Amino acid sequence: MPYSKQSSSINILRAAALVAAAVLTIVLLSYAQTTTGTKPGTKAGTKATTKTTTKATTANTIKKAEPSAASAAVIERGQSLFSQDCAFCHGRDAGGGETGPDLTRSKLVASDVAGDKIGVVVRDGRPDRGMPAFKVSPQELTGLIAFLHEQKRKAESHPGGRRGVDVADLQTGNVEAGKKYFEGNCSSCHSPTGDLAGVATRHVGLELEKRMLYPPDAPAKVTVTLPSGEVLTGALAYLDEFTVGLKNDAGWYRSWPTSKVKYAVDAPAEAHVELLGKYTDDDVHNLMAYLQTLR
Numbered sequence: 524m525p526y527s528k529q530s531s532s533i534n535i536l537r538a539a540a541l542v543a544a545a546v547l548t549i550v551l552l553s554y555a556q557t558t559t560g561t562k563p564g565t566k567a568g569t570k571a572t573t574k575t576t577t578k579a580t581t582a583n584t585i586k587k588a589e590p591s592a593a594s595a596a597v598i599e600r601g602q603s604l605f606s607q608d609c610a611f612c613h614g615r616d617a618g619g620g621e622t623g624p625d626l627t628r629s630k631l632v633a634s635d636v637a638g639d640k641i642g643v644v645v646r647d648g649r650p651d652r653g654m655p656a657f658k659v660s661p662q663e664l665t666g667l668i669a670f671l672h673e674q675k676r677k678a679e680s681h682p683g684g685r686r687g688v689d690v691a692d693l694q695t696g697n698v699e700a701g702k703k704y705f706e707g708n709c710s711s712c713h714s715p716t717g718d719l720a721g722v723a724t725r726h727v728g729l730e731l732e733k734r735m736l737y738p739p740d741a742p743a744k745v746t747v748t749l750p751s752g753e754v755l756t757g758a759l760a761y762l763d764e765f766t767v768g769l770k771n772d773a774g775w776y777r778s779w780p781t782s783k784v785k786y787a788v789d790a791p792a793e794a795h796v797e798l799l800g801k802y803t804d805d806d807v808h809n810l811m812a813y814l815q816t817l818r
Contacts, residue, residue, distance in 0.1 A: 600671050604659070747769060766779070
């Protein structure tokens with residue numbers, strides 16, 4: 524009897540193993556038929572599966588490689604055009620130049636989507652900021668846009684390498700102290716509700732500070748008294764030790780030898796020049812903090 528029980532147990536185990544193997548075979552055959560569409564278990568099915576997998580892998584590789592190659596070519600084309608037309612102001616790497624801002628930190632570039640903002644500026648220019656309009660083809664514009672976005676990506680991957688000045692860097696002063704300085708030194712020529720109303724909206728950050736220290740568009744006026752007693756006033760157009768010249772409201776230019784006339788120059792920017800030697804660091808920071816509230 525012990526022998527018979529042992530044999531019976533072995534037979535049951537064998538039967539269970541066969542059933543499990545059969546079920547596994549059915550599952551594998553069904554999976555193979557679904558994925559290849561070929562009769563399972565044949566050489567053709569195996570070859571078809573291998574061939575299909577190889578083609579798919581190759582196609583995916585090509586799809587992944589093509590955009591990178593195209594992007595590199597587009598960026599290179601944009602870099603060439605940027606070096607030719609833009610680098611003089613914005614630097615060869617778009618990181619800012621002597622007169623142009625750092626485009627890798629530009630809010631306009633950051634918010635640009637497929638050239639919807641960069642394209643407008645390139646084609647229309649910004650005459651109020653000294654930037655001319657450029658005539659570029661769609662392909663050239665695409666290259667410029669791709670180059671700028673690539674330079675922005677590179678700059679963001681090296682955050683310690685920035686050369687520009689953030690607005691936050693210029694907001695360290697005391698507003699109340701700046702207002703007090705303004706009232707004591709600037710209010711005779713400027714008004715926060717007059718010529719400076721909204722100045723912090725028109726000029727931002729370092730541009731505002733440069734204009735505060737020495738405004739580039741503060742034209743000087745001159746009053747010339749002729750030997751006859753006639754008095755003429757206009758914008759100062761020329762002045763050296765020998766000649767004084769003015770341009771009147773009609774746009775006419777006139778000049779006289781300085782030895783033959785009397786003249787008086789009113790140059791608002793000179794007051795800014797005089798302050799340069801008097802400012803303390805705190806004065807500059809505080810005054811900037813106050814001016815940035817004039818929006």
